[in-house]
Amino acid sequence: xFYYLEGxxxxxxxxxxxxxxxxxxxxCHTTLATLSRLELGKxxxxxxxxxxxxxxxxxxxxxxxSEKRCFELLLSVSGVGPRAALAILSACTxxxxxxxxxxxxxxxxxxxxxxxxxxxQRVILELKDKVSKEAESLKGSGFVPPSQDTPxxxxxxxxxxxxxxxxxxxxxxxxxxxxxxESMTTEEIIxxxxxx
Numbered sequence: 001x002f003y004y005l006e007g008x009x010x011x012x013x014x015x016x017x018x019x020x021x022x023x024x025x026x027x028c029h030t031t032l033a034t035l036s037r038l039e040l041g042k043x044x045x046x047x048x049x050x051x052x053x054x055x056x057x058x059x060x061x062x063x064x065x066s067e068k069r070c071f072e073l074l075l076s077v078s079g080v081g082p083r084a085a086l087a088i089l090s091a092c093t094x095x096x097x098x099x100x101x102x103x104x105x106x107x108x109x110x111x112x113x114x115x116x117x118x119x120x121q122r123v124i125l126e127l128k129d130k131v132s133k134e135a136e137s138l139k140g141s142g143f144v145p146p147s148q149d150t151p152x153x154x155x156x157x158x159x160x161x162x163x164x165x166x167x168x169x170x171x172x173x174x175x176x177x178x179x180x181x182e183s184m185t186t187e188e189i190i191x192x193x194x195x196x
Contacts, residue, residue: 001052005061006045009038015086017061019046028061029082032090037063051082058082069166070094077126079119087112088123095194098161099187101127130164155181158189 005028007021017038018025028046038044046061047068060082062068067089074085074097091112092100100108101124109120155176162172175193184192 001050002048004047030061034063066094154186
């Protein structure tokens with residue numbers, strides 16, 4: 001419904017920011033990472049996701065589109081609702097989530113309150129499947145199928161993870177050209193690409 005809200009930060013509480021947009025205060029449930037970037041009285045733009053149910057209309061706000069994209073991906077995992085997705089993104093940044101999925105790092109996800117080992121394993125399994133599908137769809141763009149055994153495979157796996165985070169094939173190609181992927185691990189490639 002809303003793509004973003006732009007206004008002044010009126011109230012900050014744990015996992016909640018109220019954004020004053022023309023005299024109307026919108027309560028946005030948010031991550032710790034987004035909260036850390038907000039200051040009372042300062043103007044801000046939060047990219048939003050609206051969760052509409054029979055008895056509720058909740059707005060979730062994110063500082064970046066990649067964080068919002070990760071939130072939506074987490075919601076696509078069976079058993080993950082908005083609160084669990086918010087908890088995971090409060091414990092992991094989008095790049096840390098992508099790395100945890102690629103490297104099967106269950107411990108990274110279980111740091112989130114309320115996320116047990118079984119749910120973390122399901123998140124990794126289902127999101128890894130989405131990463132694989134992204135890699136398959138990118139094959140026609142000259143991407144190599146993922147395989148951790150070769151430098152090209154590590155690069156392709158990193159490219160698929162970046163695609164899941166919402167980067168376009170053109171953006172990914174531009175980022176990858178700047179890196180020496182032959183000597184890097186998948187995790188290092190993702191971190192370096194996100195930093196640039």
